[in-house]
Amino acid sequence: MRHSADGRRADERRGADERLFQQTAHSPSYFELARRGGEGSEQVLDFCIPCNPYFPTPRMFEQLAGRLESILKFYPSDADTIAGQLARVLRLNPATIAMSNGSTELITWMDHLWVTESIAVPVPTFGRWTDQPLETGKRVDMLPLLESDAFELDVDRYVAFIRSRGSRAAVLCNPNNPDGGYLPSREVLRFVDELSDLDLVVIDESFIDFVDAEHAPSVAAEAALRPNVVVLKSLGKNFGLHGIRFGYLVANPGLAARMRRALPKWNLNALAEAVVFMLDEHLAEYRESLRLLRRDRFAMGVELARMPELSVFSSQANFLLVKLADGIDGSELRDHLLSRHGILVRECGNKLGMSNQFLRLVVRPAQDVAGLVEGIRDFLAYRRPSPEPRDPASLILRSISPDTGDRLREIPRPRPELRPTRRPN
Numbered sequence: 001m002r003h004s005a006d007g008r009r010a011d012e013r014r015g016a017d018e019r020l021f022q023q024t025a026h027s028p029s030y031f032e033l034a035r036r037g038g039e040g041s042e043q044v045l046d047f048c049i050p051c052n053p054y055f056p057t058p059r060m061f062e063q064l065a066g067r068l069e070s071i072l073k074f075y076p077s078d079a080d081t082i083a084g085q086l087a088r089v090l091r092l093n094p095a096t097i098a099m100s101n102g103s104t105e106l107i108t109w110m111d112h113l114w115v116t117e118s119i120a121v122p123v124p125t126f127g128r129w130t131d132q133p134l135e136t137g138k139r140v141d142m143l144p145l146l147e148s149d150a151f152e153l154d155v156d157r158y159v160a161f162i163r164s165r166g167s168r169a170a171v172l173c174n175p176n177n178p179d180g181g182y183l184p185s186r187e188v189l190r191f192v193d194e195l196s197d198l199d200l201v202v203i204d205e206s207f208i209d210f211v212d213a214e215h216a217p218s219v220a221a222e223a224a225l226r227p228n229v230v231v232l233k234s235l236g237k238n239f240g241l242h243g244i245r246f247g248y249l250v251a252n253p254g255l256a257a258r259m260r261r262a263l264p265k266w267n268l269n270a271l272a273e274a275v276v277f278m279l280d281e282h283l284a285e286y287r288e289s290l291r292l293l294r295r296d297r298f299a300m301g302v303e304l305a306r307m308p309e310l311s312v313f314s315s316q317a318n319f320l321l322v323k324l325a326d327g328i329d330g331s332e333l334r335d336h337l338l339s340r341h342g343i344l345v346r347e348c349g350n351k352l353g354m355s356n357q358f359l360r361l362v363v364r365p366a367q368d369v370a371g372l373v374e375g376i377r378d379f380l381a382y383r384r385p386s387p388e389p390r391d392p393a394s395l396i397l398r399s400i401s402p403d404t405g406d407r408l409r410e411i412p413r414p415r416p417e418l419r420p421t422r423r424p425n
């Protein structure tokens with residue numbers, strides 16, 4: 001059990017933690033948790049914020065740290081210079097991109113510029129896609145993704161929904177957050193082509209680099225050839241640098257230029273510039289980080305699926321959605337993991353279209369997953385009465401593999417030997 005420097009047990013801080021989790025539709029920030037938690041809480045094992053744990057490499061962090069003084073002292077270059085370098089590294093046409101201070105900045109500006117009256121959004125998904133247009137008085141047409149379909153998006157059902165509501169704009173997150181569901185690129189293209197009359201169609205590819213279901217999953221190059229399609233990318237998730245706040249969009253040169261004109265001057269900071277100019281030399285390490293992450297995703301899915309109290313949804317993102325068996329309260333589990341094991345998880349009760357029976361767990365290396373599994377087992381042993389374990393055969397996982405396309409596959413789940421671990425005293 002972890003203790004803070006003043007000798008208080010971590011679970012004695014629980015009141016503050018619970019209030020933090022109820023503040024917004026998002027997770028509390030790491031820094032806020034650390035400030036409230038006192039000394040020692042910086043050691044929290046984070047399964048909450050979907051960040052690449054293998055990139056940047058320790059060597060890159062050393063290089064950045066060595067340059068910190070000049071990075072912080074001087075103005076960065078303008079956004080065109082930084083975006084131009086990003087385009088060179090990622091082999092994109094600079095005329096088709098606009099770079100921002102986090103992709104959330106682009107969601108905000110797209111809403112201001114191009115969402116005129118209504119927007120269709122499948123839920124659950126990233127909360128800003130519903131909250132931003134609601135905050136500016138737009139009508140948000142929410143299509144519920146069904147748990148019975150493993151939250152899979154059916155293109156025909158979504159298009160029919162958009163037509164029936166008369167939505168003027170539409171969003172599709174691929175892979176989706178929080179379930180990691182993935183739509184093959186040919187289906188995404190079919191979707192955008194069905195909707196060529198809309199004001200705007202956004203494909204949010206913030207997690208696309210983690211996909212291994214097909215070789216070239218992004219539709220960014222195709223978006224640039226269409227009049228109303230924008231592909232959105234966050235760089236914080238795949239480059240493991242949420243704190244920097246950088247992202248970009250890809251669209252036809254006319255749309256991209258309108259966005260660049262709308263964005264504030266010097267919206268990108270010098271840390272973002274430093275990282276973008278380092279990337280070229282580190283692309284091999286970046287590709288390796290993605291390989292390791294996909295390996296961990298598979299291993300973590302298998303490990304979690306051994307627990308009969310968890311249903312694990314297969315994912316192409318860097319997180320796994322799990323559902324807790326009936327009778328298990330996700331908020332209690334979240335609080336237990338944080339206070340007794342120093343593990344932070346995302347309980348999804350405050351996400352539209354979810355309940356607190358769902359947790360989103362970020363993919364982490366095997367030794368961290370072992371700690372998580374131990375914490376969950378500890379919680380299950382601690383709470384009474386324990387639930388009837390669900391029949392593993394009833395737990396169908398959605399899986400998309402390169403050769404099977406979008407067909408459903410049942411992943412065999414070994415019946416685990418569930419040993420109660422120590423009870424907290």
Ligand SMILES: Cc1ncc(COP(=O)(O)O)c(C=O)c1O
Nearest residue numbers: 102103104126177206234236247
């Ligand atoms: C699907 C999706 N899009 C966009 C974002 C925003 O990312 P950023 O940190 O680049 O603002 C998130 C954040 O979680 C997300 O899940």
